[in-house]
Amino acid sequence: MNKVINLEVLNRFSRLIKSGRLAHAYLLAGPKGIGKSETAFEVAKLVNCEKRIAGERTDACEQCSSCIKMNSGNHPDVYRIDCGDTDSIKIEQIRELISRLQMRAFEASVKVCIIKDIEVMTAQSSNAFLKTLEEPSKGTLMILTTSVPEENLATIVSRCHVMKFYPSSVPAVRERLMKDDGLDAPSAQFLAQFSQGCIGKARELNEDGFMKQKNDVINNLVFSQGSDVYLKKILADKPQTQTALSVLLSWFRDLLILKSGGKQDQIVHLDRYDELLTLEKEYTFAKIDGIIDELVRALALLGENLNIKIPFILLREKIWVK
Ligand SMILES: [Zn+2]
CATH class of the missing domain: 3.40.50.300 (P-loop containing nucleotide triphosphate hydrolases)
Structure with a gap:
């Protein structure tokens, strides 16, 4: 390493x-x-x-x-x-x-x-x-x-x-992950953004197989409606719940950025850019805002060690595109 x-x-x-x-x-x-x-x-x-x-x-x-x-x-x-x-x-x-x-x-x-x-x-x-x-x-x-x-x-x-110690810029970390660690551009972009420019954190996430983990969250909670088993597993473990909420938060922020005409290099989940582009059209601004508020609230509740099972289930209902 x-x-x-x-x-x-x-x-x-x-x-x-x-x-x-x-x-x-x-x-x-x-x-x-x-x-x-x-x-x-x-x-x-x-x-x-x-x-x-x-x-x-x-x-x-x-x-x-x-x-x-x-x-x-x-x-x-x-x-x-x-x-x-x-x-x-x-x-x-x-x-x-x-x-x-x-x-x-x-x-x-x-x-x-x-x-x-x-x-x-x-x-x-x-x-x-x-x-x-x-x-x-x-x-x-x-x-x-x-x-x-x-x-x-x-x-x-x-x-x-x-x-x-200040975090490096996201582009600088992305370049290092590509050059020194041999990562592809979308993975490097995701890890650099998600670690907020902390190269050590980005590498740790990479070693823990975080790309797959975060995509599991998106697949199960955004793209699948039959995810009760998955949700139960996540809710049984506080760090996993926190990770899932953070991944969802970054996903919906991406949608908000795209909806506001933001650029590709501002996107966290660059590995799923095409899906984000398709999905962005299916949500209104108000709906994305509402989901982001709920996610932030759920993260705060979790921080206070409160039970977030019900908020998370309600949140999942909101996330699905009707
Ligand atoms: Zn010496």
């Missing part, structure tokens, strides 16, 4: 390191799948690369013993923390991190800790970590990542230098 590294951010770190202005804590903020933790990892590698330290180069060499240990995940002075398969970063993980940061570095010039998605730290974890952020031990670099900066303790955010 192609790694997602934000070269612009990496270069900023490179300049900071070179000029001796590297601070002790950074918060990389941006949407999920945009390459924050991959970039953090590259920074950790760069900081300790022996050839870079010797002044022989400005990037990581990938060959010295530090780079090799980093790439094999065995660097003793680099700690990576995430929530793993659970839904939060626990106090025990933070306690262990703190005690390791207090020890002398084994071999690195800078000990690095990378904490992924700090929004999932428990309140206890955040508070314990705050002290380390306030009084960092010397020679420590902390790189935190978050996709929702506003949901974190303000005291944590304010003690970090925030570096923002």
Whole structure:
């Protein structure tokens, strides 16, 4: 899989390191799948690369013993923390991190800790970590990542230098998916649009076979009226329900765009362009608007963990062209 590294951010770190202005804590903020933790990892590698330290180069060499240990995940002075398969970063993980940061570095010039998605730290974890952020031990670099900066303790955010990651433009992501991942144009267009320009998210969707999944949603809920079994299956699983609603929302937005005279490159479901063109004539503006409102409402209900079985069934009735 192609790694997602934000070269612009990496270069900023490179300049900071070179000029001796590297601070002790950074918060990389941006949407999920945009390459924050991959970039953090590259920074950790760069900081300790022996050839870079010797002044022989400005990037990581990938060959010295530090780079090799980093790439094999065995660097003793680099700690990576995430929530793993659970839904939060626990106090025990933070306690262990703190005690390791207090020890002398084994071999690195800078000990690095990378904490992924700090929004999932428990309140206890955040508070314990705050002290380390306030009084960092010397020679420590902390790189935190978050996709929702506003949901974190303000005291944590304010003690970090925030570096923002912005999504690439949809055309740029589409080009990369075609060039680097060998996708056809309609798939690349769909994944670039649906991931809102996040290359990492787009690749993840592709690996999960999302093109087929989203077409199953459309086939079963837009083009078929005998889809009770399918609907039941979807409704039994919240993430699947959410995905189905999001796919339908993008489908009806496509119809609205076409009805308003929009261009082909604005369409999400480019792989089904001909069907969209035919279908667009069968809905009125008001009908599409109504469906979009219902979809947005259903997504909100789902977000609040409310039962959306009835709204979804009513929605399906509306979707069918009478
Ligand atoms: Zn190296």
